[in-house]
Amino acid sequence: MKKITLLTAFAVALLMFACSEEEPLVQKEQVQFTLRIPSSENPGGRSAAHLPSGVKILISLSNASGTVLTRHPVSILKLGDSYITEPIQLNTGQYSIIDFLIVNNDDKILFATPKQGSPLATAVSHSLPYTLTVEKGKISTFEIEVIDAVKNNPDAFGYASFNLKVIDTLPISVFIATRMGQSENLEFTDAKASLYSNGILVGEFALGAKVNYIPLDGQQDGSYKLVVKKENFIDFVKTFSYKELMEGIDQGSIKVVLVSKDDAFTITPPNSLGVFDFSLQFSEAGTIYVNWGDGTIETVNFDSEDWLPSANLSHEYESYENIISITGDLHKIRLFENHAVYAAGVDVSQLTGLEMLTLRGFSASSSVLDLTENLKLEYLTLEGSDFKDVALPNYSVLQVVRLEGCNIENIDVRSNAESFGLYIGTSEISNLSISTGSLYTVELSGSMSTKTTDGITNALYDNASTEEVYNVTFDTSRLNEELSEQSTNKIIFLENAYSWHWIN
Secondary structure (H helix, E strand, O other): OOEEEOOOOOOOOHHHHHHOOOOOOOOEEEEEEEEEOEOOOOOOOOOEOOOOOOOEEEEEEEEOOEEEEEEEEEEEEEEOOEEEEOOEEEEOEEEEEEEEEEEOOOOOEEEEOOEOOOOOHHHOOOOEOEEEEEOOOOOEEEOOOEEEOOOOOHHHHOOOOOOOOOOOEEEEEEEEEEEEOOEEEEEEOOEEEEEEEOOEEEEEEEEOOOOEEEEOOOOOOOEEEEEEEOOOEOOEEEEEEHHHHHHHHHOOOEEEEEOEHHHOEEEEOOOOOEEEEEEEEEOOOEEEEEEOOOOOEEEEEEOOOOOOOEEEEEEEEOOOOOOEEEEEOHHHEEEEEEOOOOEOEEEOOOOOOOOEEEEEOEOOOOOEEEOOOOOOOOEEEEEOOEEEEEEOOOOEOOOEEEEEOOEEEEEEEEEOOOOEEEEEEOOEEEEEEEEOOOEEEEEEEEOOOHHHHHHHHHHHHHHHHHHOOOOOEEEEEEEOOOOOHHHHHHHHHHHHHHOOEEEO
8 A cells, every 4th residue: 555644733623713712813824734655665764755756636625614725736845755735824723624535637546545434534633624733934834744645435535526516524623611610611521422324324422522523425315313412401403415515614613502301391292293382471571492402403582572481382293203302591481381292201390480380291101290399380281191299389379270181090180379179070099198288279170080089079178188279179060970978978067167158
């Protein structure tokens, strides 16, 4: 294998390439490349091999602002036993070499530098992209290592072909946000990534806390989806075209910032295709960011001129297994209501200003609906929802709890509001606990098993007896079944002892 050795006079700075902003470029300086070719007889030595006349390099460069050169031809000069390119003029600053090829008069590729992630990447000291720095007031001379392209196929270098239209690796950096005082910093982190091309899995990759390089299939008309996962963080999903990918690479590595599940309001829509929609209302002006989980991110601004500004949001899914994550001014959300579409889960713990919550069709029968952080919650409506447990705030300001068509194992209702109403229709509740001295009405309707109505009556009886709750209206007029004798006797006792009003 023939090699041309090009060694750099600087340190590789991938971190700066990926993350930092470049200073304005005002001073142009000369940059050139020195080539040394080990002979076939002495591959490890420094004796010169022969390059045909008329050869040149084709170089592609980018910086933080985008593409600087694309397949730019530069002549090669022979100086004794060495080869050096003619100087090119570049502004001072930092650059990344994207392509470095040596071609003859017929534009046949003779030598090339392999790209990171390609089979030949480990055969050179520095594969591409490769970072260089142009300094003020000096001629910068660099050397690079290339490999014989005549004896190797393009895919060994990371190209589908040598037409230079193939983006063969995706540079990606993953960060998590950390706080130091009032400021937020980004830190590298590890994660797992899956890359799809036209709906087909290209590969799964373990990403380190650094700039990583993922090989691509190089289809210029293809669409890609990148999924990045880390335990206890919201999945990052990004879809992009080949053109968008090229633009992203020209500006450095693709930067992924993962959001902790503890910092987001999350909804798990149904594992099906179609439209999922919901409504929000806000206490004041602000901004939220809705990541629909399939690569679509929406910014929602709510207007300060509106009293209790609201938003109706909807999204049509064309893929499965998505999680909606909402960040931003979550504390300003006072109402959430999903519409008549089944969902698999919800986490509203970050909605500390939530006053009204309506959940329809949540089928998370093995999960807990945790509302213990929603201390301002006044109105709770669950329709057609199955939860193992519903955990409400202890001695909250709840005024109304409405359960319709639900199947719940455990719910503990506590409130210190001035008045509190409980409405249950066509639901099955295994264990109801009530601790409120401000109960003013209870209504049962629809079809319920005797076990459920007995359990509700026992909970009401125990609460009224313990806290001496008077003047409660108990309405069973729309209940399809009669109360059991046991429940009937307890309600009659409450009528006589605590002036309850039974409507039946």
